Structures are given as C-alpha cells and as structure tokens.
Amino acid sequence: MLRRGPFRPGAFRSAVHEPRAAVVLGRWLGAALLVCFATGLVSHLLQDPPGWLTGRQPSRPVAGYRFTQGLHVAAGLAAIPLTGAKLWTVYPRLFEWPPARSVRHLLERLAVALLVAAVLLELFSGLLNTLQWYPWPFPFRQTHYWTAWTAVGALLVHLAVKAPVIAAHWRRAVAVPLAGRRALLTATATAVGAVTLTTAGQSVPWLRALDLFAPRRPGSGSVPGGSGLPVNRTAAQAGTTVVPADWQLAVDGPKGFRIDLAGLRALPQTTADLPIACVEGWSANGRWTGVRLADLLRRAGVPAGSAVRITSLEAAGPYRVTELPARHADDPLTLLALALDGRPLTPDHGFPARLVAPNRPGVLQTKWVARIEVV
Incomplete structure (x- = not known):
C-alpha cells in the first residue's frame, strides 16, 4: 500500500526530531512535573488530610502554603511550553509504520498515549483553574488529583521502557552539537523564562512589577475599603x-x-x-x-x-x-x-x-x- 502524507518515508526532514533534544527537554519537563506533583500533594493533604495526618497539619512556617502553592502554579505554567517543545521533537513517531510492530511496542504506545493525555488534561485544567473558569461537568480538584497519579504512573512506565535510549543520550555527545537543537533548546528556555517572569509576580512580591499575564495582581485591586487584597468569592x-x-x-x-x-x-x-x-x-x-x-x-x-x-x-x-x-x-x-x-x-x-x-x-x-x- 502506498503511504501518503505524514506516513510516507522521509516526511519529517527536520534534524531536530532526534533523541538528544528529546532527552534534554524531557529532563526539564520531568523536573517541572515532579515539582508540580510534590507541591500539589502538599495542597491536597492540607485540604483533605487522611486519618493519619488529621490534626497534625503544621501551622508554621507562616507562609508555607504561599510558597508551595505559588511554586506549584509557577512550575505548572512553565511546563506548558516545555510540553509543547517535547511533543514537537517526538511527534513524527505518531506516524510510524506499521503502527504496532509487536505486543510490547503496542503497549509502549498505549502508555505514551495515556501519559500525553494525562499531562495535557492536568496542565490545561490547572491553567483554567487559575482563571476560575470551569467549562467541564466534573469536579476540578478531585479530577486534578487523580489525574496527577495517572500521569506519574504512566511516566514511570515510559521511563522504564525508554531507559536505554535516555541513558545513551543523557550526556552531550562528543560531536559538535546540532545547531537546530541548540536553537530549539534556547527558544524553549526563553519561553519558559518569559512565562515565569510575567506570571510569578502574583505570588512573588519582588517580581510584581513584571506581573503582566497572571490572572491576579495582588496590590492593584479596587476592593471597597482601600485594600488591594483580591477576593475569590464576594x-x-x-x-x-x-x-x-x-x-x-x-x-x-x-x-x-x-x-x-x-x-x-x-x-x-x-x-x-x-x-x-x-x-x-x-x-x-x-x-x-x-x-x-x-x-x-x-x-x-x-x-x-x-x-x-x-x-x-x-x-x-x-x-x-x-x-x-x-x-x-x-x-x-x-x-x-x-x-x-x-x-x-x-x-x-x-x-x-x-x-x-x-x-x-x-x-x-x-x-x-x-x-x-x-x-
């Protein structure tokens, strides 16, 4: 059968669709997702403590939740451009032929599909939560929590399967670095930095002057009574x-x-x-x-x-x-x-x-x- 479009041999000519770029971006994205997961657990345990933690939630440091939840949202926003760049480097694999070469290959692809779906749902539902916009019928907080566990489980399976490739490309190759790869990584790092600097001011006071795109700008509210402290529920x-x-x-x-x-x-x-x-x-x-x-x-x-x-x-x-x-x-x-x-x-x-x-x-x-x- 003649393969056409993205299924034809040589359909993807960019040399940056290669393992080294995917591994570097995967490291950055993995770090952001792990920070999101850990800080998200803190928030969940403070709001819905299990029996063994009930009554033991600490009241200090005073700004503990301010730090962990601010870091949670900042890492989640940074993960959005990282996810886009990571998917761009590997998306030609979606059009591999044949789609499944073996049962193991099929299971690997299904795990990747679950991972991508869970990460995208987690990031974009979290983004809309910062805007307090919930255009879905399911409860956000419970769904966000269990989707995080699904994403972590799928990620562990993916890392186990790809361990040999990751190990082979973890360190920089002896050869001269690919110019396109360097441009991709530089552009991605710049995007992450821009997103962070223009949104983190909603929780980091010394970045407040750069807080251009965050949903809230504490200190600039027009609440009757003279306080600039925002309110979520009037x-x-x-x-x-x-x-x-x-x-x-x-x-x-x-x-x-x-x-x-x-x-x-x-x-x-x-x-x-x-x-x-x-x-x-x-x-x-x-x-x-x-x-x-x-x-x-x-x-x-x-x-x-x-x-x-x-x-x-x-x-x-x-x-x-x-x-x-x-x-x-x-x-x-x-x-x-x-x-x-x-x-x-x-x-x-x-x-x-x-x-x-x-x-x-x-x-x-x-x-x-x-x-x-x-x-």
Missing part, C-alpha cells in the same frame, strides 16, 4: 451582603457564650501580618487585627489541643463549614479578624468577622464566621 456570590443587625458569634464549649461585634472589639486585640494564599497561585499579605482564637476558646472552657469547626453565614458552598486542626487553633497568630490594614472588614473580606490562620489555604480562611465549636 459577599454577593455567597449571599451574605446583608448581615443581621443582631449578629452574634456563637462559641460552643463547656462555658459556651455568644458575643456581638461590639463585644469582640472590646476584647484584647492582636495585629499580625499574614498572607492569604489561594490554590489558584496568587497570594498577598494583609495586616489583620482581631481576637486570638485561642483566647475565645479558653473563655468557652475549650481545652488546648482541641480541633474546632468553623461555620460561615454563607448559605451554601463547599467551604461553608471548615475544620481547624488543634495546632492552628492554639497558634497565637490564628485570629478571628475584625479589621484589615487598619480598617474594619468589608463585606467581601468577611465582615463582621473572618478566620485568618498561618500556613493555611485561602479557601479554608473562612469568611463571615457565625459559629465556632469543638469537633
């Missing part, structure tokens, strides 16, 4: 634009009590600089003022070392009720915040009171708090 979206005039915080415990906003403001106040760090990759510091959560719990007779449940005024939503581990509840920097940057909280920032704790994902920094109770 009071209108949560249905909490009108707080009852007789609002009182309920603190449950052996000596449980209720207290209104004036009573909270009359208690000893603590001010702390703490970041809000969101899963989308952006983060920003705020100067929060409020009552230490531990002081409220001791007043209610709740012993130290107790985990607590925080309930919001929000009518519905996946984070309307959150649990705070004992280490966070007892941490002196964990506040029931009443003010941000010296001004009373606005509705979008959680008026009348919100939780702010160190080393905690932004989605778990509950706004519009109505009740605190021992788990």
Whole structure:
C-alpha cells in the first residue's frame, strides 16, 4: 500500500526530531512535573488530610502554603511550553509504520498515549483553574488529583521502557552539537523564562512589577475599603451582603457564650501580618487585627489541643463549614479578624468577622464566621 502524507518515508526532514533534544527537554519537563506533583500533594493533604495526618497539619512556617502553592502554579505554567517543545521533537513517531510492530511496542504506545493525555488534561485544567473558569461537568480538584497519579504512573512506565535510549543520550555527545537543537533548546528556555517572569509576580512580591499575564495582581485591586487584597468569592456570590443587625458569634464549649461585634472589639486585640494564599497561585499579605482564637476558646472552657469547626453565614458552598486542626487553633497568630490594614472588614473580606490562620489555604480562611465549636 502506498503511504501518503505524514506516513510516507522521509516526511519529517527536520534534524531536530532526534533523541538528544528529546532527552534534554524531557529532563526539564520531568523536573517541572515532579515539582508540580510534590507541591500539589502538599495542597491536597492540607485540604483533605487522611486519618493519619488529621490534626497534625503544621501551622508554621507562616507562609508555607504561599510558597508551595505559588511554586506549584509557577512550575505548572512553565511546563506548558516545555510540553509543547517535547511533543514537537517526538511527534513524527505518531506516524510510524506499521503502527504496532509487536505486543510490547503496542503497549509502549498505549502508555505514551495515556501519559500525553494525562499531562495535557492536568496542565490545561490547572491553567483554567487559575482563571476560575470551569467549562467541564466534573469536579476540578478531585479530577486534578487523580489525574496527577495517572500521569506519574504512566511516566514511570515510559521511563522504564525508554531507559536505554535516555541513558545513551543523557550526556552531550562528543560531536559538535546540532545547531537546530541548540536553537530549539534556547527558544524553549526563553519561553519558559518569559512565562515565569510575567506570571510569578502574583505570588512573588519582588517580581510584581513584571506581573503582566497572571490572572491576579495582588496590590492593584479596587476592593471597597482601600485594600488591594483580591477576593475569590464576594459577599454577593455567597449571599451574605446583608448581615443581621443582631449578629452574634456563637462559641460552643463547656462555658459556651455568644458575643456581638461590639463585644469582640472590646476584647484584647492582636495585629499580625499574614498572607492569604489561594490554590489558584496568587497570594498577598494583609495586616489583620482581631481576637486570638485561642483566647475565645479558653473563655468557652475549650481545652488546648482541641480541633474546632468553623461555620460561615454563607448559605451554601463547599467551604461553608471548615475544620481547624488543634495546632492552628492554639497558634497565637490564628485570629478571628475584625479589621484589615487598619480598617474594619468589608463585606467581601468577611465582615463582621473572618478566620485568618498561618500556613493555611485561602479557601479554608473562612469568611463571615457565625459559629465556632469543638469537633
């Protein structure tokens, strides 16, 4: 049978479709994906800890989640041009003939197909998550988590199969490097650098001046009340634009009590600089003022070392009720915040009171708090 188009012999003439370029790009891409996987696990374990970790999530370092999640999103964005370059170097193999030379070759190709599909789904769903755009019917977070494990498993199979080729081309050949290969690698490194420099400012303060293409630009927001701290979910979206005039915080415990906003403001106040760090990759510091959560719990007779449940005024939503581990509840920097940057909280920032704790994902920094109770 006469083979036409990309299936004909010699259809791909570029000399850069070669093993050495693929191995170098594979090293770079593998490093980015491993960073994404490791930091993604940190985020998952903080939000959905398994039984053995429940109550043991650390509250320090204060900016721990800000660092790991910022690195997660930065590595994921960098992996997009790396994936494109890597696929370009090897895509002629899609048109090999015959498509399967043996059962082993068929299984190898199926593993590669699974790897490519998982990586593309992971990267582009993650990219759209940074934009808070979800044009699919499946839950993002659970799908993102299990797809990551699928990609890692397929990657290990691929590395095992390609180990001899990778070993043969791991080091630079003695011969003069191919000019086209050098141009490809230089262009790819430049693209990765440009993507990183123009997006990482959403979590790295000293790169904020270059933050041209990131979805969020902390510090440049127009939130009523004067703070530039962005918000992911407004009071209108949560249905909490009108707080009852007789609002009182309920603190449950052996000596449980209720207290209104004036009573909270009359208690000893603590001010702390703490970041809000969101899963989308952006983060920003705020100067929060409020009552230490531990002081409220001791007043209610709740012993130290107790985990607590925080309930919001929000009518519905996946984070309307959150649990705070004992280490966070007892941490002196964990506040029931009443003010941000010296001004009373606005509705979008959680008026009348919100939780702010160190080393905690932004989605778990509950706004519009109505009740605190021992788990």
